Amino acid sequence: MSDIQIRHVSKSYGKTRALSDVSVALSDAKVYGLLGRNGAGKTTLLNILTNRVFADGGEIRIDGEPAVENDRAQGKIFYMTEQTLYPKRMRVRDVFDLTRGFYPAFDLDYARALAGRFQLRPEKRFGELSTGYLSIFKLVLTLASNAAVMIFDEPVLGLDANHRDLFYRELLARYQAAPNTVILSTHLIEEAAALLEEVIILKEGQVLLAKPVDEVLELAYVVSGSQENVERYAAGKRVIREEALGRYKAVTIYQRCTGADQALLARLGLDLSPARLQELFVSLTNDPQKVQ
Amino acid sequence: MKILPTLRYISRNYARHTVIAVFASVASMVLVDLVFISTDHSGLRHTTVQTLPVDWVAGMFALLAGLLYFTPHFHVALANGISRRTFLTANVPAAAALAALFTLLSYILVLLHSLFWPSVMITQLIYALSTRADWFAIFVVQWAAYVFMIMLGCFSAMVVYQATTPLRWAYFLAPVALYFTLIADANAGGRIFDFLKDVLLTVLGLRGVPAPNPYIATLTLTLGAALLAGLVYLVLRRTPLVLD
Amino acid sequence: MQLDANSPKPIFLQLAEMVEENILSGAYPEETQIPSTTEIAVALKLNPATINRGINLLVEQGVVYKKRGVGMFVCGGAREKIRARRRKAFFADFLQPLLEEARSLGLSKSDVIAMLNGAGGEETNGRRSVDE
Numbered sequence: 001m002s003d004i005q006i007r008h009v010s011k012s013y014g015k016t017r018a019l020s021d022v023s024v025a026l027s028d029a030k031v032y033g034l035l036g037r038n039g040a041g042k043t044t045l046l047n048i049l050t051n052r053v054f055a056d057g058g059e060i061r062i063d064g065e066p067a068v069e070n071d072r073a074q075g076k077i078f079y080m081t082e083q084t085l086y087p088k089r090m091r092v093r094d095v096f097d098l099t100r101g102f103y104p105a106f107d108l109d110y111a112r113a114l115a116g117r118f119q120l121r122p123e124k125r126f127g128e129l130s131t132g133y134l135s136i137f138k139l140v141l142t143l144a145s146n147a148a149v150m151i152f153d154e155p156v157l158g159l160d161a162n163h164r165d166l167f168y169r170e171l172l173a174r175y176q177a178a179p180n181t182v183i184l185s186t187h188l189i190e191e192a193a194a195l196l197e198e199v200i201i202l203k204e205g206q207v208l209l210a211k212p213v214d215e216v217l218e219l220a221y222v223v224s225g226s227q228e229n230v231e232r233y234a235a236g237k238r239v240i241r242e243e244a245l246g247r248y249k250a251v252t253i254y255q256r257c258t259g260a261d262q263a264l265l266a267r268l269g270l271d272l273s274p275a276r277l278q279e280l281f282v283s284l285t286n287d288p289q290k291v292q
Numbered sequence: 293m294k295i296l297p298t299l300r301y302i303s304r305n306y307a308r309h310t311v312i313a314v315f316a317s318v319a320s321m322v323l324v325d326l327v328f329i330s331t332d333h334s335g336l337r338h339t340t341v342q343t344l345p346v347d348w349v350a351g352m353f354a355l356l357a358g359l360l361y362f363t364p365h366f367h368v369a370l371a372n373g374i375s376r377r378t379f380l381t382a383n384v385p386a387a388a389a390l391a392a393l394f395t396l397l398s399y400i401l402v403l404l405h406s407l408f409w410p411s412v413m414i415t416q417l418i419y420a421l422s423t424r425a426d427w428f429a430i431f432v433v434q435w436a437a438y439v440f441m442i443m444l445g446c447f448s449a450m451v452v453y454q455a456t457t458p459l460r461w462a463y464f465l466a467p468v469a470l471y472f473t474l475i476a477d478a479n480a481g482g483r484i485f486d487f488l489k490d491v492l493l494t495v496l497g498l499r500g501v502p503a504p505n506p507y508i509a510t511l512t513l514t515l516g517a518a519l520l521a522g523l524v525y526l527v528l529r530r531t532p533l534v535l536d
Numbered sequence: 537m538q539l540d541a542n543s544p545k546p547i548f549l550q551l552a553e554m555v556e557e558n559i560l561s562g563a564y565p566e567e568t569q570i571p572s573t574t575e576i577a578v579a580l581k582l583n584p585a586t587i588n589r590g591i592n593l594l595v596e597q598g599v600v601y602k603k604r605g606v607g608m609f610v611c612g613g614a615r616e617k618i619r620a621r622r623r624k625a626f627f628a629d630f631l632q633p634l635l636e637e638a639r640s641l642g643l644s645k646s647d648v649i650a651m652l653n654g655a656g657g658e659e660t661n662g663r664r665s666v667d668e
Contacts, residue, residue, distance in 0.1 A: 031583055052370050052533040071294045074373030085371035085533075087364050101297040102372035169578045176574035176584055194541060197585045213583075217546075273544045 001029035001181045002063050002076045002148040004049070009058035011044055011205075018044040019205045022058070026149075029179035031171075031195055033186070033213075036202035037285050042185045043081075045202065046151055050079045062149075078103065078147035080138040088127030092120060092137060096144075103145050111144035114170065118163060132158035139167055143174050149181040156188060168195060193277040203285050213277060220275035221257050224250035229268040233261075241283035252283050298374050298382035302365055306357060306390045313353035313394065317346040317401055325409070342411040346401050347434055350394045354438040357390060358445020363453050367533070376528050383446065384521060391438035395431050399423075418498070419506040433506035436513035443520040450524050454531055539580060547582065551590035556599065556618050559610055566610045570600060597621070 004026040011019040019041045026032055036042045047053040049060055051067060051074055059066060062073040086095055092115065100106040115122055118136045129137055135157045142150050152171075156164045172195065175182055186192050199216060201208040209216065220240070223233055227249040234251050241252035252275050257265075265272055275283075321344050328342065362383075369379040398413060402423060405411045412423060413430075415437070421430050451463045477484040493499045497508025539550045558564045573591070577584045591608060594600045599614045611617070622629075638648050 030585070047533065050370075050373065051375065054530065054532055069375040069377055071373065071375050071378050074375065075294065077373060080371065085367040085535075087368075098301060098368070099372065101301060102294065102374065165581070168581045172577040172581065172584070173574060176577055190541075194539075194547060194580075194582050194586070197583045214546075214586075214589075274546070276541065 001179060003027045003061075004149065004181070005061045006045070006049070007058055007060070009045070009048060009055045009060065011041075011048060011053070011055050017205050019048075019055075022202075022205070022207055024200055024207050024210045026181060026183070026198075026200075029181055030197040031175060031182045031184065033184050033189070033192060033196035033199040034202070035186070035189060035199055035281055038187075040202040040285070041205040042202055043153065044205075046079060046153060046183075046185060047081070050074065050077055050151070052081070075103070076148040077151065078142050078145035078149070079151035079153070080141055081153060084126065084134070086126050088125065090126045091122065092124050092126065092129075093122035095126065095137075095141065096122070099141060099145065103147060105146035107144045107146055111140055114140045114143060117166065117170075130158070132160070132163070135159055136163065139171075143170060146178065147180065149183065151183045151185070153185045155184065155186065156191070164191065168192075171195070189281050190276075190278045196277075199277070201281060201284060208284055216280065217274055217277065219256060220252055220254045220280050222250055222252050222273045222275050222279075223265065223270050224248065224273070225268065225270035229270055233264060233268055233270060241279065241286075252279060254280075254284075293378050293381070294374055295378055295382045298369060298378055299386055301368065302361070302382060302386040303389060305361055305365070306386060306393075309353065309357050309361070310390070310393055310397070313350055314397055314401075316353065317349045317398060320345050320349045321401065321405055321411075340410075342405070342409050343417050344402060344405060344411050344413055346398045347413040347415050347437075350398045350434075351437060351441050354391065354394060354441035355445040355448075358387075358442040358447070359449050360445075362446045362449035366453075366528070370533055376531070377525075380521070380525050380528060387439050387442040387446075387517075388435075390442060391435050394438045395434045398434065399427070399430065415506075419504045419509075421506065429506045432510045433513075436510040436517070440513040440517040440520070443517040443524070447520045447524050450527050450531075453534060454527055539582070548586050548590035548593065551576070551580075551582070551587060552593045555590070555594060559599065559614055560618055564610050566612050566614055568610055569603075569606070570608050570610060572607050 006022060006024045006026075009019055009022045010017075022041070022045060034042050034045070044053065048055045049067060051069060054068070059068075061067065062070075062076060065073045067073050086098075090098075093112075096106075096108055096111050100108055112122065115136075118140065120133055120136050120140060124133075126137075135155060136159065139152060139155050142152060142155075156167060159167065168191075171182065174180075184192055184196065193213070196213050198210070198212050200210040211219075223230055225248070227244065227247050230249040230251055234253060238254045239251045240254045243250045257272070262272070324342065324344055365383075366376075366379060369376075402411055402413050402416075406423060412421075413434075415421070415434055416423065416426075416430060419429065419433065423430070448463070452460060455463065474485050474488070490499075495508070495512040497505035497512075539547055539554070541547070543550060545553075555564070555570060558570075559566075564570050571579070573584050573587050576582065576587050580587075591600065595602065595608075598611055598617060600608045601611055603609055634648070635645070638645070
């Protein structure tokens with residue numbers, strides 16, 4: 001694991017603001033979920049973290065050292081981007097060897113074994129891999145890297161259900177064997193939700209929220225029942241999502257449910273249920289205002 | 293700094309590149325021999341020292357080494373957490389080693405060819421260097437020339453990678469433009485041409501009295517390579533990953 | 537084994553209950569080792585922190601204990617302890633919702649008692665008589 005401190009990082013591409021004043025800390029060996037809609041700035045942030053793109057302002061420190069142009073700091077991170085940075089004619093097994101050259105802790109035996117379990121053929125050339133196998137290749141490489149920080153960007157893109165299942169289990173086994181910092185950047189929140197310990201939600205280049213999943217879920221709840229009563233209850237509360245079906249209404253409320261609230265719920269005969277990460281994510285990232 | 297693994301990676305690809313370069317050099321020798329044999333009706337073959345373009349072929353391959361490999365190498369370096377500074381630092385010994393290898397191989401090829409048919413390389417012809425007596429001068433001037441060509445290739449790759457499209461065109465059309473300018477100039481008295489010729493002859497040590505001096509060329513080419521490497525560094529230092 | 541992500545009950549509580557079920561059913565006998573965090577994580581695709589939270593709850597309740605360097609073990613008397621606690625919670629967890637449902641359906645307490653007395657094949661008959 002490594003202590004990653006991201007402070008006031010900003011980045012623009014021409015007139016487009018990709019990141020504005022992003023500050024977030026990933027300081028423990030945890031499974032972090034980096035969530036955000038397309039264009040929210042996830043990949044930009046990861047590219048800045050890994051010294052592939054330069055920030056316009058702010059800084060990132062890895063175990064106290066600046067992350068920019070620093071081999072020692074970068075040697076702790078393994079991140080294979082969505083786009084491929086390897087020559088297309090290279091064979092899978094050659095990339096294993098190559099990676100071992102740069103990451104001495106790379107576990108070649110494990111990489112070979114895992115490739116076998118995913119039916120990834122080591123003699124295949126990089127350019128011949130389908131989307132699914134490119135994903136498999138990336139995750140095999142990352143899992144085998146033994147890096148203190150393992151970043152997975154859309155790891156299950158194009159994977160079938162069996163392979164997704166295999167990946168999630170393998171990731172957890174690996175994480176348990178050597179607790180590293182794991183960053184999962186993904187759209188498939190529903191699937192990954194149970195794996196995450198902490199989430200960082202980006203929206204339009206800003207950190208919307210960075211908290212342990214438990215806390216996030218405790219922060220929000222869903223109230224449902226007759227429209228009239230639900231509206232009476234929700235008045236003056238921070239509603240981030242509404243759903244109506246005839247006279248039935250459900251609202252997601254993003255603030256703690258106090259004792260008084262619960263009494264009111266009982267009196268109004270409303271149903272209380274916890275919010276789910278996926279729903280919460282959709283609600284929060286749809287909401288135009290920033291929620292702390 | 294992870295210079296060693298980076299150097300190892302670059303060198304492995306350069307080694308593959310060298311194999312192709314040797315094939316091309318041998319092919320060029322065979323071609324020149326064939327042309328000479330098929331056009332020689334006066335029996336000169338037995339008395340003439342053959343001039344082989346192996347060094348110029350190697351020079352082309354040195355340029356290609358920089359041009360073709362620099363960007364892919366840069367990408368692999370970035371993908372593996374290698375800083376731009378380390379990457380460039382590793383490129384210098386890699387270029388030096390590749391140039392040394394090319395120097396040695398072209399020398400050996402000419403030596404082998406000479407066993408059957410006396411021959412020299414173009415460099416030797418220009419600087420009037422004897423294969424056996426002046427081996428050191430041949431080595432240093434060729435080595436410097438190859439390093440320069442590799443760096444020129446790297447620099448050109450950088451231009452392709454970093455520059456805007458108009459700038460890219462300007463860079464690659466500049467030599468063509470220069471060529472036509474010189475032709476036009478030659479028709480108008482040739483003052484630019486003469487000036488450039490003077491400069492080139494001087495820095496390449498070809499105006500020496502009494503004999504052409506390969507060491508001046510070595511110095512010029514080494515300085516030129518260093519200048520190019522510096523320029524590449526200045527640009528690359530701030531170059532983000534670009535993917536098309 | 538699957539936990540229900542859609543349930544109103546937090547995952548760590550569901551996990552703790554699942555372990556308890558397995559202790560009650562005898563799948564995890566007393567004084568034997570229960571699966572490790574890793575095994576559970578991989579089997580249920582669950583974050584280890586969540587698992588630890590659930591297991592810690594069981595430790596606090598005296599249902600399992602930690603043997604240093606070995607793993608987690610079921611306490612002696614754990615089954616009885618779980619039963620006693622669940623008996624205590626039986627009214628709140630099962631009867632209260634039952635009565636609430638009965639009330640919204642217009643069933644009186646004595647209707648419910650009648651159903652319970654005739655539990656088995658006659659249950660459906662009982663309900664029909666009320667509907668009519």
